């Protein structure tokens with residue numbers, strides 16, 4: 505495929521092709537575990553995707569075939585988070601989670617191998633997950649002294665139900681791709697060799713559709729779970745659409761022209 509490198513990073517690859525951006529966690533030697541630098545690079549790339557009007561879908565993946573992501577890098581875990589080069593502790597993946605969720609464009613997780621711990625949460629937060637037949641899913645928190653009680657708990661329960669979410673967190677078992685598909689954790693399982701082709705096919709299908717409809721649908725689906733933050737996002741789209749109307753522009757123009765606004769020409773819809 506004809507991916508074009510956007511910028512060189514240390515821990516990720518960031519590429520684009522025909523309206524699709526691809527962020528690849530590039531630490532295969534640790535099963536694509538993330539450290540604070542990995543996450544801050546992903547945040548920067550995601551922000552670039554948001555601002556690029558040519559980009560309609562983002563694919564999040566991991567380098568190699570062994571892992572999508574194995575969560576936080578336990579080797580640099582400090583006393584209050586994950587240590588950066590200066591020794592400061594971070595849980596900045598929580599920031600990235602919010603940014604994935606708020607991105608007004610669909611995110612597809614392309615999963616080969618392990619999606620474990622904080623890596624499992626990342627695939628869960630993607631709008632769509634396409635998994636290879638070698639994918640393995642699971643949480644390890646209670647085993648390694650961690651937990652994600654945010655989206656990691658409540659959103660998981662929305663997806664797979666309370667019983668299965670409790671099972672997944674309390675037992676820390678691993679689930680193969682077929683089992684994950686049965687739980688509704690993944691949208692499609694494909695042979696490993698077809699993973700990228702199939703994921704790009706899904707992305708291209710999405711790209712054929714109305715960007716504003718997709719944007720509003722994502723925020724509407726988020727709003728159902730995200731409380732006032734979700735409503736703010738959904739309502740932000742209502743404001744965006746309203747700003748695009750002649751009616752809203754009349755208010756703006758009247759202010760600038762120092763006259764009384766005339767809204768009489770705008771119909772009150774039934």
Ligand code: 1HA
Pocket residue numbers: 533534535537570571574575576577578579595597598618620621622623644645648650651652653
């Ligand atoms: O819960 C949170 C958070 C909650 C709230 C807010 C922020 C959070 C941020 C993060 C997290 C977490 O992610 S906690 C969960 C952390 N992750 C794990 O517990 C998974 C640990 N890894 C494994 O269970 C396994 O490595 C594996 C199932 C993913 C793969 O097994 P496999 O194929 O048998 O490979 P393995 O030999 O275990 O690993 C290959 C190399 O990768 C090893 O390197 P080596 O020691 O031989 O030099 C291994 O240590 C390394 N590696 C794998 N995963 C990690 C890792 N190194 C650091 N951190 C890892 N997560």
